[in-house]
Amino acid sequence: MTPEIINLIFPNPLPTPAEIEAKYPARQLPDGAKVTRVAPSPTGFMHIGGIYAALLSERVAHQSGGKFYLRIEDTDQKRKVDGAVELISNSLGRYGIHADEGVDKDGHDFGPYAPYTQSQRKEIYQAYAKSLLEKGMAYPCFCAAEDLDIMRKIQEKTSVRPGYYGKYAKCRNLTDEQVLENLRAGKPFVLRFKSMGDNNKRLIVKDLIKGDLALPENDIDVIIMKGDGLPTYHFAHAVDDHLMGTTHVTRGDEWISSVPLHIQLFVALGWKAPKYAHFAPLQKSENGNKRKLSKRHDPEANIMYFWEKGYPENALIEYLLNLINASFEDWRRNNPDKNAFDFPVNFNKISNAAGALFDFVKLNSISKEVIAKMSAEQVFESVLKWATEYNTPFAERLKNNRDYVIQILNIERNIGKKSRKDLTKWEDVEGDLTYFFDDLFTTTKTEKLAILAPLSESDIRTIAQEFSAVYQPTEDKDTWFAHIKEIAEKHGFATDMKAYKENPTAFKGNVSDVAKVLRVLITGRDKTPDLYQIMQILGVDKVKARLSV
């Protein structure tokens, strides 16, 4: 390329690569420190896979004493959405995934390698594109998108490998005169990388997760700079990850086939390529097949789904950690009280399988464990925070009944292994509270009698009245239960389960049927947590009122 051509392509002054390198010197980090990044596109959609990737990268970096940063990949201006950066930043923050450098929720840069938003790095990419042009490793291409479509169709029809390479790379061999002519005519153009690769040769790439990969060399003259002057992903990846000192690139395995190209780019630019770690994306089971969790079809692909349902952030983190390294659950068993972020994530232990199915059953189980370990106060605060955003009337009720609700949440809580595990997400809480509030307690007498069938209404009334007469709110649990037993015995219910089981017809029922009468009258349900505690919290007046039928 003649200087004249290059000046026509880049008429404005650009920094030289040397100037850029001087501005962004290499990092000074201890041996073994890894530098990773998460590099989402601001599309306004936060995929759960993005959290997975960020978590993995962040852990790997920080556990090695390195750096983790956030880069916004917005080179596709068409897909850019307002508020997307804020969403990304908030999402990461919510899960405790903190970047050392990058962009905050307002889009402000922080860190020595700023700007971290690709659209603001245009000059940098152009400077390197220009140097490639000067070295004869890139060239302008004037093929229109429609021409390329036609070419691709012909290639498909004739069963030729599609792409801009070899004899199909028409603009690769344009003479300087032809290029000048096109440029002077103002023809739109892109910049292509002049590939020296041979598709028949294999490149062995060491992937930290997948192991050795034998990939065909890249021989396609990919576009490195688009018509709008912004780089494509591939070129931006090479430039940014070099300048920002990324040592380990963790990304989805859909990028594997681009690795030869990327390595070529690093070589062409005279840089050392980072180490790659390609992980399989989260999958979804459908009709017996697995497929990638899809933004369009699967609500749970959107991280907001978990916010709406009220899954504790910790639960999701623990679940994802469990997918990253299955040894997490052993670690958790041995370290029940440690922060999940203390778990040592290990590249070598990442499954290299086809991709894990996102499993709600497992998530729920983990979530129950996480919530069971929290104090009633912590649960209350979390539920309140959730409700404030997703259920305002409920939030009001919580605020007005703080101590009362905490007492309720404290039933069978903090008793070690045997703690209640019936809450999987904050959304569940409201339904469990209904019978503690008179205005929400709407079970009718008919409904209660139906649950209690076949016991007669007069039997029910007798049991309720007799219990009501002896119930003392100050009594301890044993006394409380002794009352129930007395009533049971008096009316022909078994108090000894073994006796009842041996000869059920000799009794009207057993003591649990008597308790059930009280339970249903007081709560409208036949399944509740500890009735004694419920009565304690409800208070003697409410208890007796509900028992008077």
Place this chain on the structure above:
RNA sequence: GACCCUAUCAUCUAACGGUUAGGAUACGGCCCUCUCAAGGCCGGUACACGGGUUCAAAUCCCGUUAGGGUCGCCA
């Protein structure tokens, strides 16, 4: 179509040439028990298939099959 990756219980996975193929979740049973949940104990279920190599294969090699991915001026 070409190329790449992958293949162990229902699910996530352990195993790195020699194990009664282990764990967790889910499921079933029993115990405990005022119901439920929890907890305790017990249980069933897996090396995709076919060839090799080897004294020995889930593990190594080849093929088949199945699944996933890539082949854009999207990332």
